[in-house]
Amino acid sequence: MVSKKFSRRNSSDRKKSFFKKKPFIFLVGLVLGMGVVAAAYLTSVYFSTDESCMMCHVHPHVEDSWKISTHVNNGSGVKVHCVDCHLPPKNDTWDHYTAKLQLGLKDAWGYFTKDSADFDWDLKSELEHAVKYIPNQSCKECHQNLFPEGITPDGITAHLYYDENEKKLDLQCISCHLDVGHHNPNYTHGKLTGIPGQDGGAVVDPSMYFKEATVVTSFENYTEEVPGTAVSFNMIAVPGGSFRMGSPAKEAFHKADEAPVRNVTVSPFFMAEVEVTWDQFWAFYGQTMSEGRTLPADVYANNSDPDVDAISGPTPPFGFPDQGWGSGDRPAITMTHYAAETFCQWLSMQTGKKYRLPTEAEWEYAARGGTETPYFFEGNPKDFSGEGFMRKFIAAKTEPISEYVIYGANSKNRTQEPSAVKANPFGLKNMLGNVMEYCADKYSPEAYAKTAESVTDPLATEGEEWVVRGGNYTSDAADVRVAARDFTKHDQWLKTDPQQPKSIWWYSDIRGIGFRVVCEPGSVGL
Structure with a gap:
């Protein structure tokens, strides 16, 4: 048996040996620790270089667009x-x-x-x-x-x-400065380079301007030609009739403001085949543009004067309203309800016809195209919608909805030209999706309940906001149902507008809003 005395001595010797080695171990640990820290720092520095970033982000947009951006090419000589x-x-x-x-x-x-x-x-x-x-x-x-x-x-x-x-x-x-870090040739901050006749925008040869408006002699489709411009667009003759407006409680994604369902009769009207395009809106802008920041009161007074022979149109917007997506046949966007109404006033003056925004009843009747289903084509909203727990495991159907509607699942997060979709049974395109469309009605969630069960040519005039219909390019399939209702959020959509008073022409915080026009047959003698 080993004595306790020997055991204690042996233990003491081991401790002394350890403490003699401790400075060395500490030094080794310190060196290794510093090495790890240095390696981590050098690794961090390396993976903060532009070259290391480009290793992962292997697509032209990053490197090429960065090199020609103002963050690299600028007068200060600073390279960001x-x-x-x-x-x-x-x-x-x-x-x-x-x-x-x-x-x-x-x-x-x-x-x-x-x-x-x-x-x-x-x-x-x-x-x-x-x-x-x-x-x-x-x-x-x-x-x-x-x-x-x-x-x-x-x-x-x-x-x-x-x-x-x-x-x-x-x-x-x-x-506001989306183009500074990566140059985007289609995005120009603070300049209106796409407006015809301004800052490099294409100028139309005046010899191509129409001299007279289209003469309409029967209730049939026609192509309107706007005098003093090169603009023309198709108008569809929508026959009058009765329909069930709204949605029943059993319809998928039904909302309270879509009820009660009413029997509504609408008189015949003409409706534009597509939403008002940028070509049309810039023609209006070019002929009516208000210089400077015209006070709203002055604009309202001028445009409400029945004897006025010249419309006061939009002031220049901040930034570029088309978002760099392109003009032409794409729907004009970001204008206010007042701007849309003023466009109709100008168009009426130019053509001698009565153009206006559609009533909500006219809009839904036209969108349905004679159908009574959630869409004007076959399909269940539950199958098309991306909402719900099961969508994490099972993808939503995209056919046939993608043939007729530009919405969140197929839009590539921007508006598209009318040629991207098929028309509804009346021959109208983009009634659902692409951009929300202004109506002539004021919005109320109880609007349907405030009228009789059967009504002819209704128009709601009470409310703070305006009705918008159809959903837009960001919408889920649930929100592009024919009966789905929405409304303007005026203050919210002007939240970032720096002007005082705020613009009466352009919204700063909504992109998926536009409009289409209707024409009253009585204004052409029908």
Whole structure:
């Protein structure tokens, strides 16, 4: 048996030996620790270079568009790198490195598990995607002076408004400056380069202008030719009739404001085959544009005068209303209800006919095209909708809805030209989806209950907001049902407008809104 004395001595010797080695172990540990820290730092530095970013983001939009952007080519000589925009500033150490870790893991996962050829890069370049990856504090870190030399008066107005209302608006710099980090030739901040006759916009040869409006002698489809412009568009003769307006409680995604279902009769009318296009709206703008920021009171007084022979039209908008998606036959968007009504007033004056916005009853009657189903084509909204728990496992059907409707599942997050869809039974295109359309009615959730069970040519005149119908390019299939109702959100849609008073012509915070016109047969002697 080993004595306790010997055991204690042996233990003591081991402790002395350990403590003699401890400085060495500590030194080795310190060196290794410093090496790990240095390696991590060098790795972090390397993966913060533009070259390392380009390894994962293998598509032309990133590198090529970045190199020709104002963040690289500018008078200051400062070259803004990927991490300068896509990560919080380094002085926010915790936010910077946690965001870097999260994005790095996401990029690495995508690089090894996904094929970049399958990505919709145009969609990823849109504002809705960009705001997720551009921390606002990074913009403010570089641009501490919001009023640099050379800023335009409109820029001063906008930046003052941002400076005073940043927290209330929850507005990010990228919302207005989408083109600065990655050049987009279709997006021009603060310039109206697509308007015919302005800043490089195509100028139409005056010899191509129509001299007279189309003469209508019977209740048949016709093509309107607008005198003094090169604009023409198709009008569809919609026969009068009766229908069941609204939706029954058993219809999928039915909402309370779609009831009670009523028997509604509408008189015959002409309706535009498609929504008012940019070509049509710019013709109106070019002939009626108000110089400067005309006071609303002056505009209202002029346009409400029955003896007026010249319409006061829109003032120049901030930014570019078509969002860089293209003009031409795409539906005109972002105008206010008042702007749409003024367009109708101008069109009436130009053609000698009575053009106006459709009533809500006319709109739904036309959209149904003689059908009584949720859509004017076959299909159950539950099958088309992307809503619901099961959609995480089973994809929604996209046929036949995609043949007739531009909506959230097929729009690529932007409006499309009318040729992208088929017409409804009346020959009307884009009644559902693409852009929401203004109606002549004021909105009330109880509007249907306030009238008789059977009614002829109803028009709601009480309410604060206007009815909009049809859903738009961001909508779920549930919200492009024929009976689905919506309304303007005037103050919300003007939230970021820096003008005082705010614009009566252009909305700053809604893109999927437009309109189509109807013509009264009585105005052409029918």
